[in-house]
Amino acid sequence: MVIIYYFILVLLAFSRQCLGRIEPAFFLTTSNGSESEWTPDQLFPLSYNKLKPPTRSEHPVNVTLGLNVTSIFHVDEAGMSFMIRCILSQSWIDDRINYPENSKMISLNPDVVDQLWIPQTYISNAVDDHEQPQPFVLYEISQDKKVSLASRMTAKLTCDFDLSLFPHDTQNCHIILESSK
Numbered sequence: 724m725v726i727i728y729y730f731i732l733v734l735l736a737f738s739r740q741c742l743g744r745i746e747p748a749f750f751l752t753t754s755n756g757s758e759s760e761w762t763p764d765q766l767f768p769l770s771y772n773k774l775k776p777p778t779r780s781e782h783p784v785n786v787t788l789g790l791n792v793t794s795i796f797h798v799d800e801a802g803m804s805f806m807i808r809c810i811l812s813q814s815w816i817d818d819r820i821n822y823p824e825n826s827k828m829i830s831l832n833p834d835v836v837d838q839l840w841i842p843q844t845y846i847s848n849a850v851d852d853h854e855q856p857q858p859f860v861l862y863e864i865s866q867d868k869k870v871s872l873a874s875r876m877t878a879k880l881t882c883d884f885d886l887s888l889f890p891h892d893t894q895n896c897h898i899i900l901e902s903s904k
Contacts, residue, residue, distance in 0.1 A: 766821055766835070773840045777817040786815045786842050788900055797879075804850055804881050805896060812861075812873040813842060820868050831862040839870060843903040850879040 776784045789812040797806040817840065823829070861873040882896035 765823075767838055768819065768821060771819050771838075773838055776840055776842070777815070777819055779816065779818065784815050784817075784842075786813055786844075786902070788813055788844065790898060790900065792898070800884055800886060803884055804879055806877065806879045807898070808875070808877050809898075810860075810873055811844065811876050811900075812871065813844060814869055814871040815842070816868055817870050818868055820864060820870075822864065822866065822868050826866070828863055828865050831864065833862065836862050836872070841872065844900055845903070846876075846878050846880065847899045847901040848881050848897065850881060 778784060789810075791810045791812070792807050793810065794808045795805060796808070799805065860875060861871065863871050865871070880896065880898060882894065884892075884894055886892055
């Protein structure tokens with residue numbers, strides 16, 4: 724009996740490796756506490772186009788941005804620049820998503836994020852053209868189809884330092900976020 728069970732497990736592993744398997748987009752916990760598995764095909768309808776932003780009543784999508792600066796370092800007065808580490812969070816409503824009934828919030832598998840429309844947000848005053856966020860560290864969808872993403876960023880930014888009162892100067896430097904979509 725044990726040998727047959729082992730053989731079936733090996734055969735299943737081999738067939739998944741050879742034939743491929745649609746990995747779950749996420750596991751969700753329903754309101755009654757049971758767990759179920761969903762694939763990207765269930766989450767996104769065939770008409771979903773990740774290149775096209777979602778709309779609500781023909782209005783452009785509202786994207787809420789948050790920027791939490793965790794550190795400021797390498798201030799370069801001569802080069803008029805400074806570096807920051809931060810966490811960029813973005814959220815928006817995407818009504819095109821098939822949200823599973825009886826679930827509270829779902830956390831997505833990182834591979835599924837590539838199938839979502841995501842605003843191309845960048846820091847426009849970065850020294851490097853269009854400083855892009857690093858891979859997302861948080862990705863979830865709530866019951867109201869609100870997609871929330873957060874990512875870490877390190878960026879070198881420009882700032883017009885006024886050093887006329889040095890060493891008793893105060894600087895006001897800005898972080899300018901823009902989107903290309």
